[in-house]
Amino acid sequence: MKKRIIALGIFLSLIVAAVIILPQTLLKPEPIHIHAGFQVYADDKLQDLSDFKYMHEMPCSIDGKPVEGAPKDEQQERAHLHDQTGDVVHVHRQGGTWGDLFKNIKYEISDDAVVYANGQKIDNLLDREIVPYESVVIFTGKHTDDQKYLKNAVKKEYIQEIEKKSETCGS
Ligand SMILES: [Zn+2]
Numbered sequence: 001m002k003k004r005i006i007a008l009g010i011f012l013s014l015i016v017a018a019v020i021i022l023p024q025t026l027l028k029p030e031p032i033h034i035h036a037g038f039q040v041y042a043d044d045k046l047q048d049l050s051d052f053k054y055m056h057e058m059p060c061s062i063d064g065k066p067v068e069g070a071p072k073d074e075q076q077e078r079a080h081l082h083d084q085t086g087d088v089v090h091v092h093r094q095g096g097t098w099g100d101l102f103k104n105i106k107y108e109i110s111d112d113a114v115v116y117a118n119g120q121k122i123d124n125l126l127d128r129e130i131v132p133y134e135s136v137v138i139f140t141g142k143h144t145d146d147q148k149y150l151k152n153a154v155k156k157e158y159i160q161e162i163e164k165k166s167e168t169c170g171s
């Protein structure tokens, strides 16, 4: 009888543990740290998104030391900008999308935008998961010669350079 109660006790604790722990591990997106490039053109004019107002508040590092502290905002962690660099997105959560980026920096991409990823026209940018080193170019308003501007898209080497500088950036 005692054995049964102990077995039942163990069984119940396992269930409780599973109920508490599983959702946390399943629902919480994995922390990652990837980078991709992007440009926004409005009426054929490259938009400058390097202003401080677009930046994630916490700098990656100060004097080479990672900045610790403030609790993490999960939505912000999905995609944001750092270090007054307006053309490389930092993604710290698995599944971060371009929609997360533009939501977080409060920059609206109009519905009629024409978007290219690595030179190929794509649809539904905002639902698209950000993948490492992808280079996205967004044209809004009037645009006349996409191919010409696509030649100036953010290059992988440049993204890697930014990445090196932000290696210590964990947030
Ligand atoms: Zn980064």
Ligand SMILES: [Zn+2]
Binding pocket: 056, 080, 082, 090, 092, 169, 170, 171
């Ligand atoms: Zn970051």
